[in-house]
Amino acid sequence: MRIVVLAGGIGGARFLRGLKQAAPDADITVIGNTGDDIHLFGLKVCPDLDTVMYTLGGGINEEQGWGRTDETFHLKEELAAYGIGPEWFGLGDRDFATHIVRTQMLSAGYPLSAVTEALCDRWKPGVRLIPMTDDRVETHVAVTLPDSDSAAGAGERKAIHFQEYWVRLRASVPAEAVVPVGAEHAKPAPGVLEAIAGADVILFPPSNPVVSVGTILAVPGIREAIADAGVPVVGLSPIVGDAPVRGMADKVLAAVGVESTAPAVAEHYGSGLLDGWLVDTVDASCVERVEAAGIRCRAVPLMMNDVEATAQMAREALTLAGEVRAV
């Protein structure tokens, strides 16, 4: 079975670990979000790709969900001593190596997809990880910064990098707009459309529907390829009981006019794209609404508390895909 998964960072990575356990013989291709990518200290950092790679490759800091295990932060301390920031982005000494190798390969002319493949040669994530595009796409968030924010003028409206919104501001001000800058001119990376066209099932893990899955879908050709693939497309709600399971998806959902509920996210994807949708058991009452939108829906436990619970979610998603296919 060939499975294609559109993944963001922590949520996507953890789901993938469950999926690998649920379908050990499957041929899994992960299309990774690169809208979170950021240049720091002259280095190219790809947080979502790395989170997938480290999580599946056994190098992740399990507790925080991102970054490396057994990590130190001496380099970052020294950069701060030189007065070089940002200090709010936590790059550890071991993690820096990934960004140095990546930047060196990119400088030598390799596309990001080839670099990602080379990095995965070490981590052996057990999936094929492809960035959504080799072109530069950078998610920006329009915000009005509060008067107290010394980094900008009083009440200034400006567009900031997604990482600044997410990590520095902790999404503490409303996101007025979310724009994947550069997406409209980006081309899917080599292998992306081929993987989608050859898939038996396509899954949207409980990743952020706006800044993770939404950004991948914003690359021209990807949404169309998924809609045209003619195979079941099944998603898992990142919203459980009207709040994100993890992270601050509600903040960016508001920016695109979508309420933070499991059925609203399904409707946002739409029946033209999505065939099946899993909501948590606490949202069982929403099943009818989702199905009324033309999307088959089941209520199952959606908390990724451990790998086995996550594997069960993946099994439910594949079962729902089978039901959709049988129709």
Added chain:
Amino acid sequence: MRIVVLAGGIGGARFLRGLKQAAPDADITVIGNTGDDIHLFGLKVCPDLDTVMYTLGGGINEEQGWGRTDETFHLKEELAAYGIGPEWFGLGDRDFATHIVRTQMLSAGYPLSAVTEALCDRWKPGVRLIPMTDDRVETHVAVTLPDSDSAAGAGERKAIHFQEYWVRLRASVPAEAVVPVGAEHAKPAPGVLEAIAGADVILFPPSNPVVSVGTILAVPGIREAIADAGVPVVGLSPIVGDAPVRGMADKVLAAVGVESTAPAVAEHYGSGLLDGWLVDTVDASCVERVEAAGIRCRAVPLMMNDVEATAQMAREALTLAGEVRAV
């Protein structure tokens, strides 16, 4: 008193610490060798400038004489895990920060001299540190690699980077030639010629006469400026009792046809450049030979065992400069 010092790495840095103690009110300008510079992992590394900066700024690993104190090597471990070398060059996590800041500033268009000044803003070495040039100069060493060296063909004659000769091979094969590649087209960095012209005394610390002081003198204009400055030029022998005090200066002296003795090094610099020369007390018998070459010479203890012993060496050098000036 304005003192100009031509410095390499460890020997130059330690001498400078003594000089600062001997002449606390002096205005010291250090012209640093950049022929040792190397690009590693896409980063610009300036070992000699950094050794001076860290030593005078209190960040040096005292025991080894280079690199940072309280250092870890996690980043390098990870690079090795990615299969990225060279493994023989010991860059620590804290040290990496310096190279990242430097590379970022160079990429932004700042010349190395401005970058060095910015780095020194943090370290406050108490001297003005200027690279000999903002242009790229890279010391290469011609060697015939032994059959057992798996990195090259059997008995292959090739030119390798000085760091590869010095650090990887530990100068274990004869240096057949030492070439400061690019030196002939290099211009002295801003401030270098002005500092020399305004100096009251110019010192050559016990740095390597070929690959440290020699490389600085290879930048067109610097040797001439020193010869024309009309102020005492005094050097301290890096050779004591027919062997280098530290390092492997004998290996590269052989490449330029100079025997590893204190008087031979003085003659190599020549009376057209050098006015005074300090040899160690064990080499007292050589004083006559040096003076016969037209260079005033004194035999004093030249072992930099501690800062006070080094300060005393600096005092002797300044005293000798005074004698030369009085002539």
